[in-house]
Amino acid sequence: MKYQVNEKGYYGEFGGAWIPEMMYTNIEELKTRYLGIIESEEFRTEFDKLMKDYVGRPSPLYYASRLSEHYGSNIYLKREDLNHTGSHKLNNTIGQILLAQKLGKTRIIAETGAGQHGVATATVCALKGIKCVVYMGALDVSRQAPNVKKMKMLGAEVVPVHSGNKTLKDATNEAMRDWINNPEDTHYIIGSVVGPHPYPDMVARFQSVISKEMRSQLLEQTGSELPTRVLACVGGGSNAAGAFYHFLDDEQVELIGVEAAGKGVDTNETAATLTVGSPGVLHSARTMLMQTEDGQIIEPYSISAGLDYPGIGPLHAHLHKTGRAKFLAATDEEVLQSVLLLTQKEGIIPALESAHALAALDKIKMNPDDVNVVNLSGSGNKDMETYLNYFGY
Amino acid sequence: MNNRINQLFESKKENIFSVYFTAGFPKLGDTVKIIQELEKNGVDLIEIGMPFSDPTADGPTIQRSSEVALKNGMSLKLLFEQLKDIRQSVNIPLILMGYLNPVYQYGMEAFCQKCAEVGIDGTILPDLPLDEFDAEYRKYYEAANLHNVLLITPQTSEKRIRQIDDASAGLIYMVSSSSTTGAGKKVEDFHQDYFERVQNMNLKNPRVIGFGISDQATFANACKYAQGAIIGSAFVTAIKDSDNLEKDIATFVKSIDPGR
Numbered sequence: 001m002k003y004q005v006n007e008k009g010y011y012g013e014f015g016g017a018w019i020p021e022m023m024y025t026n027i028e029e030l031k032t033r034y035l036g037i038i039e040s041e042e043f044r045t046e047f048d049k050l051m052k053d054y055v056g057r058p059s060p061l062y063y064a065s066r067l068s069e070h071y072g073s074n075i076y077l078k079r080e081d082l083n084h085t086g087s088h089k090l091n092n093t094i095g096q097i098l099l100a101q102k103l104g105k106t107r108i109i110a111e112t113g114a115g116q117h118g119v120a121t122a123t124v125c126a127l128k129g130i131k132c133v134v135y136m137g138a139l140d141v142s143r144q145a146p147n148v149k150k151m152k153m154l155g156a157e158v159v160p161v162h163s164g165n166k167t168l169k170d171a172t173n174e175a176m177r178d179w180i181n182n183p184e185d186t187h188y189i190i191g192s193v194v195g196p197h198p199y200p201d202m203v204a205r206f207q208s209v210i211s212k213e214m215r216s217q218l219l220e221q222t223g224s225e226l227p228t229r230v231l232a233c234v235g236g237g238s239n240a241a242g243a244f245y246h247f248l249d250d251e252q253v254e255l256i257g258v259e260a261a262g263k264g265v266d267t268n269e270t271a272a273t274l275t276v277g278s279p280g281v282l283h284s285a286r287t288m289l290m291q292t293e294d295g296q297i298i299e300p301y302s303i304s305a306g307l308d309y310p311g312i313g314p315l316h317a318h319l320h321k322t323g324r325a326k327f328l329a330a331t332d333e334e335v336l337q338s339v340l341l342l343t344q345k346e347g348i349i350p351a352l353e354s355a356h357a358l359a360a361l362d363k364i365k366m367n368p369d370d371v372n373v374v375n376l377s378g379s380g381n382k383d384m385e386t387y388l389n390y391f392g393y
Numbered sequence: 394m395n396n397r398i399n400q401l402f403e404s405k406k407e408n409i410f411s412v413y414f415t416a417g418f419p420k421l422g423d424t425v426k427i428i429q430e431l432e433k434n435g436v437d438l439i440e441i442g443m444p445f446s447d448p449t450a451d452g453p454t455i456q457r458s459s460e461v462a463l464k465n466g467m468s469l470k471l472l473f474e475q476l477k478d479i480r481q482s483v484n485i486p487l488i489l490m491g492y493l494n495p496v497y498q499y500g501m502e503a504f505c506q507k508c509a510e511v512g513i514d515g516t517i518l519p520d521l522p523l524d525e526f527d528a529e530y531r532k533y534y535e536a537a538n539l540h541n542v543l544l545i546t547p548q549t550s551e552k553r554i555r556q557i558d559d560a561s562a563g564l565i566y567m568v569s570s571s572s573t574t575g576a577g578k579k580v581e582d583f584h585q586d587y588f589e590r591v592q593n594m595n596l597k598n599p600r601v602i603g604f605g606i607s608d609q610a611t612f613a614n615a616c617k618y619a620q621g622a623i624i625g626s627a628f629v630t631a632i633k634d635s636d637n638l639e640k641d642i643a644t645f646v647k648s649i650d651p652g653r
Contacts, residue, residue: 008524018493020450020519021544022568024553163456169447176449177573183548184571280494281520282447294468295498296446 003248003315003324009197012321014314017196019284022180026188027284029103031198037102038095038205050094051209054127055084059210061217061373066345073366076227077376078214080239081350087378088207088239089120093189095206097124100187107131107186111175113140113168113235114305114353115147116378117191122156132156135174139166140305147382165299168309172283192236193313196284200241200313207242214373215246228370229254232377233356234327235271235307237316239377244325254326256364257316258356260302261329271300272329273312274320282310288317303332303386304352306378330359336390338362339380351378352386396538397486397514398563401437402599402620409621410435410612410650411601412628413490415442415458416475417467419633424475425482426638432485434646435653438601440517440623441476443469443491450519452575454626458633469499473507480512488542490517501530505537515540515563523560542566547587551594558596567591567602567619574604575626588618612649624649 009015009031019027037043051057060079068075080088093110100108108125110132112118118134125132134151138160141148151158164170172194179188193200193207215225230247232240234257247253262270270276273288280289282297290298290310300310319325330338338358343349350358354377366372380387387393401409412431416424424441431439444459444467451459472489479487489508496504496518508516516539521530526541534541540563545554547570557565570584591600602615603623615622628645635641646653 016525017522018520018525019522021522021549022450022519022546022571024522024546025548025550163453163460164446173447173449177452180450181572183546281492281497282494283449284520289494291494291498293498294470295495296463297494 003319005197005201011314011318013279014285014287014317015197015200016286017284018281018286019196020180022183023196023284026179026183027196033103034099034198034202037099038202043098043102046098047095051091055090055094056082057209058213058217059083061214061221063221064346067342070341070345071361071366072368073370073372075361076371076373077348078210078243078373080210080375080377081348081354081379085116085120085123086381087116087120087351088210088242089117089191090123091209091242092191092203092206092238093117093120093124096187096189097128097130100130100189101128103187105185105187107133107182108189109133109135109175109178109186110189110191111135111168111171112191113137113171113308114382115140115144115151116306116382118156118158119147119150119154121189121191122151122154125156126154133178134158135161135171135178137165137167137171138162140168140171143305144382167299168305169297169299176283192238193241193315194236194283194285194311200285200315203238204241204245204315207238208245210239210242210375211244211246214243218371218373222371226250226253227373229256230373230375231256231258231357231360232375233258233307233353234312234316235260235309235353236311237313239375241313241315243375244319248324251324255319255324256360257319257325257327258360259327259329260304260307260356261331262301262303264331265329269301271302271307271309273310274317274327275329285311285314287311287314288320303335304356306351306353307356328360328363330356334359334362339387340391348376349380349387350376351380352383354378396540396563398438398540401486402564405437407620408616408650409437409601410653411438411440411621411623412436413440413442413623413625414628414632415444415455415462416472417444417462417465418458418629419461419635421465421467423638424472425479427632427642428479428483428487430639430642431646432483434643436485436646437621438486438488440488440490440625441472443472443489443495445492445495448492450573452573452626454575454629458629469495473511476511486514487512488515488517489513493518493520502533505533505539508539509537513539515542517542517566519544523557527560544568545591547571547584554591554594554596558598561598563598565596565598565600566623567600569602569604569606569615572604592618609649609651
């Protein structure tokens, strides 16, 4: 239980609920009710059924033999890219839409960067017939046109956000403002393990299905529930939280989070929060942040819109601080090479985000008998335009 | 020495006119001038906004003024520098208002000491919740004779209002409706029943109503239910293109309360 949230919402020194009074009633309601609801048998039954029949779980754990040969070690891929909507994001939105219904909410809001969480939210709102508003930075709206159209087709209203750098951070600000203006009928589906308590814990619990399945699949395929290491990319950190969750207390399992270095951690164009950041308070949590010495938030940069966030979930800040997980950073260039490698070795085109985890395979020492599990959090379908431009096909 | 906020509410029980502006806006060097002109025109209490890159409780007007102020080069360090002699010319209470992170980076203890040194009487930090304040920061505030002003909203339960009243020693900031600042909700949208409910609770602290107060009518209406009201976005808009702060501030104050 060393790495679980405490009753005040902290992972060590990180987390909490640094909320304005305008959000107090909603957060207090969530805080007092979320565990009771999500641990109830009725909720579990409905959640598990949707995970199986709608999301398509369990997602396969695939032994990547040609990639393993390339690295001289055993590489397994947890295929979250095969979920409905093409990423791990749906695990969380299914959980939260069921929770929102139990709380009697009739309107859903969400923020999105690359659009994956927006699509996953619009999807569950269509599934349940609930009104959905998605905030998206105006720059991301133009960068991610297919996902914007998908959300609209699913019946969601997509609101372009013109403040700040017009990306994920600004979309999050605007979603929070919406919640402040609509405190009674609305539930805010945060897409990552960020924001005020209980969001980081709640989202980690919904995503923990990833590592739960990994354990039983590893047992079946390798004879042991425990791998040597688990690798996952980290922006806010929801897929990593899910991939690490059921291994946190098995200290012999090495956990590796991979941040987006952008053009390099020593440049101004990076999103590697743990490498360049310092503690602060943003989006209602105390965590590691990219900021100036005056405490203004620095706009991050990454080729991957889904990792383009100046903070990180408080769980990861804690895992970093305690040394329980190791965090590396991969540059845009390294990531694109990893995309091509997986595509041509295994016939799987990964999302830019997920390819950060793959890029870390070049940065660590692996023994021939090691069991390495890479969480392949999303599919590369949404990134085809970037790939085609870069590789020149 | 008594805190100036307490002195104000002891000497004046109604129609307290309070103005918010963003430090560093419209021009970096306007801070002291704006404060002096507001006092000269009869404003009772001022909230000096410390700009932040991510003002999640603010609407478009204050988002923009904050962005411009930061581009102009405003920082907490510079603000304190600008305010260092403010007590030689200004007597009304001054409150710093903003978000926690810049203060957190400055260091809460150093921040409180600096507030005492320049003559700041209180702070409003919406994302510093009461329990965190009590646990970590109250001691620094008390040592600096500084009040932490807490907010209540139409959703705040009676029990929580009592708790906030007990924890406050200067005033309570009543958010008029469920909104971010400058949301432009009309007087008739205000939660009349919320105003009356709180008015009848006989709280020990005086109250000022803020958010959505923008003109003479909304100001007068708010003053019926509390000791005073705060105007922010409407003032920021009034001075945004000003090339004559003296004249524009006088005109603005008169437009809200012709009696000043």
